[in-house]
Amino acid sequence: QVGDPFAEKLLIEASLELIEGGLVEGLQDLGAGGIACATSETADRAGTGMAIDLDAVPRREPGMAAFEVLISESQERMLAIVRPDREAAVREVCERWGLPCATIGRVTDDGDIAVREGGREIVRVPARALTSDAIVHDRLATAPSRRRAAPAPGAPMDPVGRLPERGMDPGAVLMALLGSANLASCRPVYEQYDSTVGVNTVVGPGHGAAVLRIKGTSRALVASTDANAAVGGLDPWLGAAMSVAEATRNVAITGARPLGVTNCLNFGDPTRPEAFWQLAEAVRGLGDACRALGLPVTGGNVSLYNESPAGAILPTPEIGVVGLLEDVAALVGPAFAARGDAVLLVGEANPGLAGSEYARLAGAAAEDGPPPLDLERERRLQVFAREAAARGLAASIQDVSGGGLAVALAECAIWGGIGAALRVPVAHSPAVDLFGESPSRVVVTARPRHAPALELLARQHGLPVERLGITGGDRLVIELAGAGATGAAEERGSRVADPIDIAVRDLVHTWEHGLARALDWEAPASAPEGR
Structure with a gap:
């Protein structure tokens, strides 16, 4: 081919x-x-x-x-x-x-x-x-006795040392995450390809979703792809459902209405009971998520027998979602849009660090498992995001996913070139609340006069909302508050948990050069784009 x-x-x-x-x-x-x-x-x-x-x-x-x-x-x-x-x-x-x-x-x-x-x-x-009367194989499906994520415990993939859940320096952790191969800018890869042919590109690669205008109309197509092999290795149902949720969320936060799903299912040898169980569970998660979010699967493909003498790949369903934005002029982006905007967090963190980029860098397997996914809450969050965009209440919307809330806020600052002064309540621990990857959360900015309406809209959809602070300045400052922050501070021998206080230019440099360093490539010199 x-x-x-x-x-x-x-x-x-x-x-x-x-x-x-x-x-x-x-x-x-x-x-x-x-x-x-x-x-x-x-x-x-x-x-x-x-x-x-x-x-x-x-x-x-x-x-x-x-x-x-x-x-x-x-x-x-x-x-x-x-x-x-x-x-x-x-x-x-x-x-x-x-x-x-x-x-x-x-x-x-x-x-x-x-x-x-x-x-x-x-x-x-x-x-x-x-076709309809073809032979159907009734294969044996058995859950593995021990589920795995990448990497194995005690085998850190990046030279950043161990990252304990408590007693840590949140700023150092944030910089390590931004510079990691999985979260850093992908520019060294996608800049090798033409993303503007046809001159329809409104938002190109590097953001959560690409946006392409439909010529002769005010409409635009919005597309996103996602996969979560780390969570899939622990729970194939959850990994598949989370991938559908995130790809759909990336489309919805632009203001677009998701229309359909495609997929690429990558697994090991299905004749092995464990691999077939992973495939069956992932397909079940894909179906459950699509039904909950009201999306048809328009097509896809399957790649099986992906194994080597070292073992099979992690269960990796890759999900693509396409949506329709009725008015491209109403597009909402993920970057901090203006100084003085209110910053709100919609959704809440749940315990669970397993499968996160934080756990991968730590080289440790979290014992609490991945955070749960409530598909009904995810549906309500996406409806909220589309309504906030349609009513002109949101200046920007960014989803919280890889790297957690701290990375989401850093990306908003990087892409917008604007800092922020924020205060994040810590209900669990700094690791969970800052770097945990609980789904169904978004960071929303708004002009101060629109913030109350946004808070009301979130509550009308049954979603928790917290006002974190305001945008402005050239530094990202995140102070920690609450019982979880106090406990972490005491472990470090101080009264107040260390804040994150980093210049935006340093965030940009770390994020832009992370993948290039990992691949031993020359760093890109052009302006930052979103992930």
């Missing part, structure tokens, strides 16, 4: 023209299983059969065996069902878009997929036998 994005674009445009012109009775992309799957799936849905002539199939190289042509998954191909009187019109559209077009068979009424090559029938099988 050799992907060709330009050919894919031509195919999409030609397909849309065929559909809008009413020239096709049906249209199916050739994905997994190639012609074999596309023909059998189409025929089964229609209750028909198909007769296919492999000699008529366009090929990139000579000498291909019949089975190779039948199951090839070559990209940028569609199977079109066309009435004979419209065949010439379909060919004209394809030729105009520079696409090869061939008649490879016809629809039959016997329900069979019949394949011929060299004038000889080589396959005849009922279409249903390959």
Whole structure:
């Protein structure tokens, strides 16, 4: 398989023209299983059969065996069902878009997929036998006796030393997190690719969601992708559901309405009971989250048998979400937008550091497990975010995810070039409240006159809300308050827990150069962008 994005674009445009012109009775992309799957799936849905002539199939190289042509998954191909009187019109559209077009068979009424090559029938099988009546394997699924996250306990992946839950220096931890390979700027990777071709890009890579205008309208498409292998290694259901929640949340906080989900499910050998259990649990989590958030799964793919002599990969469902923003002028970004804005935290932290970037850097396995996910609360949070954006109450909205609240606040400061003076109540411990990755939380900024309305809106949706402080200055200052902060301070031999007090320029430098250092690349010199 050799992907060709330009050919894919031509195919999409030609397909849309065929559909809008009413020239096709049906249209199916050739994905997994190639012609074999596309023909059998189409025929089964229609209750028909198909007769296919492999000699008529366009090929990139000579000498291909019949089975190779039948199951090839070559990209940028569609199977079109066309009435004979419209065949010439379909060919004209394809030729105009520079696409090869061939008649490879016809629809039959016997329900069979019949394949011929060299004038000889080589396959005849009922279409249903390959689709709705296909063999279903009832595999053994067994939960692992010990679930794992990356890395194993006692094996720190970054040279930052151990990061204890209490008695720590929060500022040093924040800088270590911002400079870690998983949370630092991904610019060294994505700047290698053109993200502005077509001049529709409103928000490019590096932010929680990309935004692309729809030309000729006020609308925009918003897209986000997420995965959480660390949590998935501990609880595959939770890892999958959290990934759906975060990708959807990244779309919703722009003001867009999420429309659908796609996925890439990456797992080990499903013939092993433990790996099959992980796959089954992740699919269950994917389904539960999509149903709770009202989202269809439009497609996806599965990559199995990802193992080496050292073992299988962590369960890693990658989730993509696309949404629609009705008015691109109403787009809400994640960066601190202006000095003097009120900063609010909507949502609350729950105990649980396992699977977090904090635990990974510490090289320690937290015993309390990952934080829980309440899908109904997540749904209400996303409705709140969209409503806050639609009513013009929010100047910025940023989700709390990797690295926790402190990293979310630092990213807001980095992207906006504006500091803040904040006071964070610590209900559990500085580690949990600052660096724990409890889902269903957002940082919202607003003009002071809008802050009361935002607080009221959050409470109307049954969400806890806390006013943390105001934006301004060139330093990010986060003071800690509450019983958890006092306990941590006493362990350090002082009355007051150490605040985070870091210049924004230092946050920028650490965040921008973290991945480049990890990969031993030259650091990017351009201005910061959001994650």
